[in-house]
Amino acid sequence: MTSTAEVGYADLFKQDRSHPHWAYDYAQRLIERHGPGRRVVIQTSMSPSGRFHVGNFRDTACAYLIHRALRRLGQDSLILLSFDDYDPIRPSQAARQPELAGYGARPLGAATERSTRICRRYIAELKRMGICPAEADADGRTPADAAWQTHYQHERYLAGTYVLLQSRYLRGAGKLGKLLGQAPEHLFSVYCEQCGRGTTRNLELGRDRVRYACDSCGALTTTRRIELVKPAWALDWTLRVTHEGIDCEPAGQDHCSAGSTMDRTRVIYREYLRAHQPVIVPYGLVRQSGERGKISGSRGGGLTLSDLMRVMPPQLILFLYGRPNCLSDFRIGLDFPAFVSYYDAYDRFLAKARAGDRRAAVLHGLITDEGDENVALPGMRRVLGLLQSCCYDVERVTAILGPAAAERVRHAHAWLASHGPRWIDRTAAAAPEGLLPDGDLPERWDRGSYRTLYLTLFGTESGPPLRRLTEIFGRDALVAAVRAYRDHGERPLRARVLAQLRPDEADAC
Numbered sequence: 001m002t003s004t005a006e007v008g009y010a011d012l013f014k015q016d017r018s019h020p021h022w023a024y025d026y027a028q029r030l031i032e033r034h035g036p037g038r039r040v041v042i043q044t045s046m047s048p049s050g051r052f053h054v055g056n057f058r059d060t061a062c063a064y065l066i067h068r069a070l071r072r073l074g075q076d077s078l079i080l081l082s083f084d085d086y087d088p089i090r091p092s093q094a095a096r097q098p099e100l101a102g103y104g105a106r107p108l109g110a111a112t113e114r115s116t117r118i119c120r121r122y123i124a125e126l127k128r129m130g131i132c133p134a135e136a137d138a139d140g141r142t143p144a145d146a147a148w149q150t151h152y153q154h155e156r157y158l159a160g161t162y163v164l165l166q167s168r169y170l171r172g173a174g175k176l177g178k179l180l181g182q183a184p185e186h187l188f189s190v191y192c193e194q195c196g197r198g199t200t201r202n203l204e205l206g207r208d209r210v211r212y213a214c215d216s217c218g219a220l221t222t223t224r225r226i227e228l229v230k231p232a233w234a235l236d237w238t239l240r241v242t243h244e245g246i247d248c249e250p251a252g253q254d255h256c257s258a259g260s261t262m263d264r265t266r267v268i269y270r271e272y273l274r275a276h277q278p279v280i281v282p283y284g285l286v287r288q289s290g291e292r293g294k295i296s297g298s299r300g301g302g303l304t305l306s307d308l309m310r311v312m313p314p315q316l317i318l319f320l321y322g323r324p325n326c327l328s329d330f331r332i333g334l335d336f337p338a339f340v341s342y343y344d345a346y347d348r349f350l351a352k353a354r355a356g357d358r359r360a361a362v363l364h365g366l367i368t369d370e371g372d373e374n375v376a377l378p379g380m381r382r383v384l385g386l387l388q389s390c391c392y393d394v395e396r397v398t399a400i401l402g403p404a405a406a407e408r409v410r411h412a413h414a415w416l417a418s419h420g421p422r423w424i425d426r427t428a429a430a431a432p433e434g435l436l437p438d439g440d441l442p443e444r445w446d447r448g449s450y451r452t453l454y455l456t457l458f459g460t461e462s463g464p465p466l467r468r469l470t471e472i473f474g475r476d477a478l479v480a481a482v483r484a485y486r487d488h489g490e491r492p493l494r495a496r497v498l499a500q501l502r503p504d505e506a507d508a509c
Ligand SMILES: [Zn+2]
Pocket: 192, 193, 194, 195, 196, 197, 214, 215, 216, 217, 218, 219
């Protein structure tokens, strides 16, 4: 006989692989636990310690895919995005960032402008992804019954939302401490009444008060403001789970290992709250190509969803997050091989879904409601090639490939403009050896005359075929450009090509 108490943390990682997609495994567990007809609450939470990046997005993407799976199984569900801005600002970060000067050890939400900006940017990104509903306001707030809710913990704590549960935890501190193997006074941290910092030591926990000493301002006092008494991370999580009725939560695998929050809190649910721990969805790391460690938003690095959306449609991004098992790590990057491989894999996936492959069709149903137009789009490699040879002219390439490819051409152009290797940048130090015949272009072309042509027109070693250049600029303009170089050392066509790469800037001039 194995009692639940003896089951190790490893069962957090168990999955039934017979489902056509992992999201259905978790969805099925939730339906079995709660029965049909009850709205399942899935939380995705993160603290705005820095710009949210593609690593943070995995948390929300997992929540969204399970939400979609539940919906497709006929179960009502709600995504609750919690911005954990009642977490303290690390003093080391406050020391590094001028905007946080003086805010060390205070809650993230206290640096209001910065916190609002970070959260709003993420909400705007989730709206463009089609994940946060369009009717939500800039802060992600929706009517109370909407299937999307956004919570700001700084605001909720200070409004006293959780004081009943906080008091209950204070009263139960002795038992909670025993269950967690920690001294009761370490289970809470008070934001100092006087200076607002969490640099306090608890001297005595009462039922409705805490006596503390503050290392920052020297306060030695008793507070009755329970809203300032924040439970330590693991307890804080169980408190909010209890208050909101959270049924499911994705969590990075580092929060699921032995001794981690998800492992340690199991006993709290079992012995103290007498409730199920939510269904945990452990997920692996998202690494960025070319970087070894975890992506860090607080150090300002990391690709963001906006970076991805500039160069690929939301469905392709969801495909990248939905394709690997949630337990696996994966890499993301926007270098040429990665970028082209994402599109190739996506096109193969669409073709399989179209052909009725079950797993592909199921994933397709999770990432979009749209039917497939049944049109295979040109591969990304081809689109990029055409943009290069058409001197980055989006309209021309769209005219060649047809209107169905318009979005793909735009994305390819955006990728070239910000990441791609471009022939126009491969400038040569050498001056053209000699000149092209005056007044006309040579009758016969060879490697040498081509090289001279590119060096003359663009200052580059290579470029598109003459046929394309003639199509784009016209023969007269080519001849005029050859003369402009001969007479004034000018390269007017180079400027035109560069303008195509920065059409927005050209418009603004
Ligand atoms: Zn203080």
